[in-house]
Amino acid sequence: MSRKPISLRTELPLLIWLVIVWGALWRDFSPGNLLFGALIALVVARIFYLPPVELSGRFNVLRAVPFALVFLAKVVAASFQVIYLAVVKGPKVVNAVVEVPLRSHSDLMVTATGHVLSLIPGSLVVEVDRSTSTLYIHGLDIRDEADAARLRKEVQDTEAGLIRIMGTKAELEALEAETATASRKGATP
Amino acid sequence: MTPEAGGVDAVIDAVTAVFLVLGALMSLTATIGLLRFPDLMSRMHAATKPQVLGLFLLLAAIGLQMRQWWVWPVLVVAWIFQLLTVPVSAHMVGRAGYRTKHLHPELLSVDELEAVVRRSAAEQEGSGTGPASAAGPAEDPELDDVLGLGEAGDGALRGAAGQNLDDRGDGRGDQGEGKG
Numbered sequence: 186m187s188r189k190p191i192s193l194r195t196e197l198p199l200l201i202w203l204v205i206v207w208g209a210l211w212r213d214f215s216p217g218n219l220l221f222g223a224l225i226a227l228v229v230a231r232i233f234y235l236p237p238v239e240l241s242g243r244f245n246v247l248r249a250v251p252f253a254l255v256f257l258a259k260v261v262a263a264s265f266q267v268i269y270l271a272v273v274k275g276p277k278v279v280n281a282v283v284e285v286p287l288r289s290h291s292d293l294m295v296t297a298t299g300h301v302l303s304l305i306p307g308s309l310v311v312e313v314d315r316s317t318s319t320l321y322i323h324g325l326d327i328r329d330e331a332d333a334a335r336l337r338k339e340v341q342d343t344e345a346g347l348i349r350i351m352g353t354k355a356e357l358e359a360l361e362a363e364t365a366t367a368s369r370k371g372a373t374p
Numbered sequence: 375m376t377p378e379a380g381g382v383d384a385v386i387d388a389v390t391a392v393f394l395v396l397g398a399l400m401s402l403t404a405t406i407g408l409l410r411f412p413d414l415m416s417r418m419h420a421a422t423k424p425q426v427l428g429l430f431l432l433l434a435a436i437g438l439q440m441r442q443w444w445v446w447p448v449l450v451v452a453w454i455f456q457l458l459t460v461p462v463s464a465h466m467v468g469r470a471g472y473r474t475k476h477l478h479p480e481l482l483s484v485d486e487l488e489a490v491v492r493r494s495a496a497e498q499e500g501s502g503t504g505p506a507s508a509a510g511p512a513e514d515p516e517l518d519d520v521l522g523l524g525e526a527g528d529g530a531l532r533g534a535a536g537q538n539l540d541d542r543g544d545g546r547g548d549q550g551e552g553k554g
Contacts, residue, residue, distance in 0.1 A: 209447035264427045268403045271420055275410035282472075284486035303461030306423030309415060310461070311468045312487055321487040323468060325419045333484045 195240065200226045240293070240351070248349045255346075256301060263306040270326055281327035282311055285340040287318045288363075289348060289356050295320070297351075298344045308336065386438050393435035400428025413478045414471040422464040429456055 200223065207222030208214045270278055287295060295318050299310045302322060312321040324336045345364075348356045407420020433449040471477060472487070479485065 205447065206451055209451045212444040212448065214444075214447070260427050264400060264403070264424045267407065267420055267424055268399070271403055271407040271410050276412045278411060278416055279481055279483050280416055281482050281484035282487045283484060284490065299465070300458070300461045303464055304423070304426050304457060306419055306426075309418055309468050310465045311415070311472050314490075321490075323415045323419075323472075325416055328483050330484065 196230060198240065200230060203229065243354070244351050245349060248346070249351075252346045252350060256305070259305050267306040267325065274326070278326055279328045281324050281333050281336075283322050283324055283327065283333045283336050285320045285322055285337050287320060287341070287344050288359065289344065289352060290318045291353070291356075294344065294347060294352060294356070297347050298340070301343050301347070302340060308340075390435045390438045393431040393438070397428045397431035397435065400424040400431070403428075412481055414476040415468050416481075418464050418468050418471070422460050426456065426460060429453060 203226035204219055204222045207225065208219055211218055211222075287298060289295065289298075292315070295313065295315070299313065299320060302308045302320070303310050307325045309323040309325075310320055311323045313319070314321075320340065322336065322340060324333070327333050327336060345360055348360050352360070401424070403424040404421050407424075408417050411417045411420055430453055433453055437446055437449050479488075
């Protein structure tokens, strides 16, 4: 293979995840079993080689916990909204396909944003344009331009949250500069 | 649970009962949504999403009733795999549905992808031997066959435009792999 080997540090999250799955499936978290699981994880990662996921190297737990809670709350709220729409509106529901340009161009960030959005009921990623990192999102019950704008803002807020958790330093700085100008614009008029 | 168990057990049983009923309600939503919603993509919303919460509630109920610590990692892994796979399947079905026109345009208030598809189709038409058509001229009829789009001129345009989007994506993918 012509690819350069991945460093152990890049691979570590994957290996830890594999060991956790191993332990969970055996229902046994004793040191011996985990050690054997780690051995198998190493062998599997060497043999079944995949292109490495390019992690940014930073992960903000303080941001991740509130994000996860907000995400869970959104899932609950939106689930009941979908129930309401299914029962009350049914065939008369009006939808939209909305184009949302993302800030980040990293595959991981686009994928993560798409995943989070798809998991919240009411939005579904229809198409992804990787070259411009634009998501095309099908939204349930989007009746007019104002609703579409709200969906667009929610998508970009979700991406901002993810950048704050695990974006690269450059992405984070760009985001902070953007929010700074936005708040200044909001203050002047 | 034994009937003479204390107050903690009663609380756990009550929470379990609520979780089970709510979880089942989420599954019921999928059925109602499938019956009530008008087109493929709005049905996908109902068929895939409430299960994320429904499965979470049902797994939590199992965890509460089992009262053994080793069950929690299994349940968490099961839920995480659900979280990872549901959006992928929903996206693939939604994407195929959009390309094969399994949607009611009159039910869309805004459709910004339509404009992009038309623009990129027009670009390809105008330039003739542009980079996109040079990249895969022989593939377009084949793609139309696969997707069942060959029936109308518009269908062919859409297939070509989809190809165009894909070409651009693949181009970046190749660069990424070369770098990695």
